[in-house]
Amino acid sequence: MSAGALWAFVAEHWLSLVSVACLLLLSAFFSGAEAALTAASRTRMHMLESGGERRARIANRLIERRDRLVGTLLLGNNLVNILATSLATSLLIGLVGNLAVAIATFAMTVLLVVFAEVLPKSWAIASPDRFAVAVAPLVRPFVAVVGPVSALINALVRRLLSLFGVTLSADRPMLSAQEELREAVDLLHREGAVVKADRDRLGGVLDLGELEVSDIMVHRTAMRAVNAEEPPEVCVREILQSPFTRLPLWRGSADNIIGVVHSKDLLRALAEPDVQPETIDIVKIAQKPWFVPDTTNLKDQLNAFLRRKLHLAIVVDEYGQVQGLVTLEDILEEIVGDIADEHDLDIQGVRQEADGSIVVDGSVPIRDLNRALDWSLPDEEATTVAGLVIHESKSIPEERQAFTFYGKRFIVMKRVKNRITKLRIRAADDEGQVG
Incomplete structure (x- = not known):
């Protein structure tokens, strides 16, 4: 086709060509607006709104219903893309004949990808907050008009998915x-x-809201307590030699907790005139025990500790049987890590070996191990490392028995009765032999 014929074609169809260009710009607007409004910082938007930025308030209202926003913008984007491609194809039919479909498909794909997708989205992602504030007033009327159509499409999609057993909640946020x-x-x-x-x-x-006290409590088998039936001087010596400030007091059986003895209360009682360790009544200076269900989540338990101004609670199951104890320090350690002081026992539950393996006590909590070594072992079904091995192996392993799961090799080093007390953990691809 000669240059003259081409110019004649442009002059004859200039309105259609301008329409295609406008549709490309509109497609770029929809793509950029979607990228910016979904990537914008909610915190930054609220700060701008608090500062009196009207457009930020509009953006926040749009983001609150993100599923409707994204659906509407996608609908508009697809409509203008299809319309632009159809219009370009009809123009090229008169220019190149049968090759129009192939040429229009190739040309519009390049134009849409470069100018209507990659370019606007890259621009929007580079400064999403500023872009979102700029486009929000223009997007709002479009969402108001086309939003009901998008909602109808979403309802149809949910209906179709329900036929395949997939249920989507209309009220569920995209991301909590x-x-x-x-x-x-x-x-x-x-x-x-x-x-x-x-x-x-x-x-x-x-x-905190996802964990229960049973996940972090000191189990009854490891719980230190004082027998009220022992001679008073024995009880006093045991309390003062303990590294713990508070100790449960039991009588008859370890399940019968009758109080909690605070070492400061004991020292105050011993400081009284004519009071000797042999004559002191431990039960009288003990505080009333506080029992909490083992299913209490840590967030509620922390609030209860602060409200009651207590530091220790006895954990019981649904039948009232003592399962262990939990302290305020245990919950705080879930946030800040281990809190050690000069009276803490120096117990090494995790030891790095020269060959790169890790020797772990079976009672070490999985969360502590993950935090110390930056691992991601699951702790939904088991609390301790030994519990994880038993859960995954579906058995109580023998010594020197090894298992591989979650990218790690677990070797049972020591077992006492039915308890795994020590394990060696190495990378699953480690070729080293069990030591």
Whole structure:
């Protein structure tokens, strides 16, 4: 085709060509608006709204119904893309004949990908907050008009998915605030902006509502308590030699907790005139025990500790049987990590070996191991490392028996009766032999 014929074609169809260009610009607007409004910082938007930015308030109202926003923008984007491609094809039919479909498909694909997808979305992602504030007033009327159509399509999609057994809740948010915070912290940690210790502390706060006291309690088998039927001087010596400030007091059986003895109360009683260790009544100075269900989540238990101004609670199951004890310090350690003082026992539950393997006591909590070594072993079905091995193996393993799961090789080093007391953990691809 000669240049003259081409110019004649342009002059004749200039309105259609301008329409295609406008549709490309409209497609770029929809793509950029979607990227910006979904990537915009909710915190930054609320700060701008609090500062009196009207457009930020509009953006926040749009983001609150993100499923409707995204559906509407996708619907508009697809409509203008199809219309632009159809219009370009009809124009090229008169210019190149039978090759029009192939040429229009190729040309519009390149134009749409470069100018209507990659370019606007890259621009929007580079400064999502500023872009979102700019486009929000223009997006709002479109969402108001087309939103009902998008809602109808979403309802149809849910209906179709329900035929295949997939149920989507209309009220379920795309991402909860807790998940958003956790993912943001993990991303900042991977990028180096947040150190591991800070990430663990923030994660510990977010996990409080998901953990129960049974996940962190001192189990009854490891719980130190005082027998009220022992001679008073024996009880006094045991309390004062203990590294713990508070000790449960039992009588008859370990399940019959009758009080909690505070070492300061004992010292005050011993300081009284004419009071000797042989004559002191331990039961009288003991505080009333506080029993809590083992299913209480840590967030509620922390609030209860603060409200009651207590530091120790006895954990019982649904039948009232003592399962262990939980302290305020145990919950705080879930947030800040181990809290050690000059009176803590020096117990090494995790030891690094020269060959790169890790020797772990079976009673070490999985969460503590994950936090110390930055691992991601699951703790939904088991609380301790030994419990995880038993759960995964569906048996009580023998000594020197080995299992591989979650990218780790677990070797049972020591077993006492039915309890796994020591394990060696190495990478699953480690070729080293069991020592």
